[in-house]
Amino acid sequence: MRFLTIIFLFSISIIGFSQEVHTSGALKNVMKKGDLSAHLSLDSLKTKKNLYALGPLEGLRGEILILNSKPLIGFEKDQKAVVESSFNHKASMLVWAQVEEWKEIKIPASVRSKKELEEFIQKTALENGISSSTAFPFLVEGEFSSVDWHVVNWDENDKEHNHHKHRTSGPHGTKTDLTGIILGFYSDHHKGVFTHHTTNIHMHISDSKHSFAAHADDVTLSNAVLKIPNYGR
Numbered sequence: 081m082r083f084l085t086i087i088f089l090f091s092i093s094i095i096g097f098s099q100e101v102h103t104s105g106a107l108k109n110v111m112k113k114g115d116l117s118a119h120l121s122l123d124s125l126k127t128k129k130n131l132y133a134l135g136p137l138e139g140l141r142g143e144i145l146i147l148n149s150k151p152l153i154g155f156e157k158d159q160k161a162v163v164e165s166s167f168n169h170k171a172s173m174l175v176w177a178q179v180e181e182w183k184e185i186k187i188p189a190s191v192r193s194k195k196e197l198e199e200f201i202q203k204t205a206l207e208n209g210i211s212s213s214t215a216f217p218f219l220v221e222g223e224f225s226s227v228d229w230h231v232v233n234w235d236e237n238d239k240e241h242n243h244h245k246h247r248t249s250g251p252h253g254t255k256t257d258l259t260g261i262i263l264g265f266y267s268d269h270h271k272g273v274f275t276h277h278t279t280n281i282h283m284h285i286s287d288s289k290h291s292f293a294a295h296a297d298d299v300t301l302s303n304a305v306l307k308i309p310n311y312g313r
Contacts, residue, residue: 101215105173118170126167133176134284140234145284145293154293156233161251175274177217182307215267222304224258229294260287
């Protein structure tokens with residue numbers, strides 16, 4: 081009986097951990113195998129509360145950003161980046177989590193670049209009891225001096241994938257003095273799954289009016305706060 085109890089508790093622990101961050105599809109399959117097929121229908125998530133998710137659309141024809149169960153789908157129309165709020169889409173890759181409560185931390189003035197932000201996220205998570213082996217979502221809200229962004233719009237006839245071509249396949253550019261919100265996911269062991277091999281973070285961004293949704297390639301912070309999940313640890 082004691083052995084069965086231990087097994088039961090261990091199973092609960094594993095199940096609880098696995099529910100924190102979910103993935104469907106993988107970036108490495110897009111980059112190395114050209115797999116642009118749908119791996120998840122967003123409709124399957126529309127009833128979930130406190131949902132946060134990001135990834136590219138099926139066929140790499142746009143960007144998915146879901147903030148507190150509100151979908152923001154960025155795609156190209158008439159050579160411009162536009163946004164649609166609908167779950168009626170499919171993802172070629174998606175990472176998502178449900179977060180009921182966030183803990184807010186002011187980002188110090190010394191943290192400005194994307195690299196400095198990534199280091200601050202890791203440090204802050206550890207200080208707040210989130211293990212370095214745990215994948216987790218985060219939010220960055222406030223003012224950005226600049227944001228390099230893109231909305232992917234891939235030519236299905238192009239079989240050669242690389243980061244530069246993804247970034248320039250659709251609308252892209254730099255926005256300055258932007259007030260908005262970044263949703264990101266951090267992990268040091270998901271390279272090729274939802275982060276690229278040079279970074280531990282994957283970020284999408286929207287402006288404060290949610291009229292813009294895109295992949296964030298680079299950021300320079302001005303005055304912002306970091307929010308990490310409050311797991312009650």
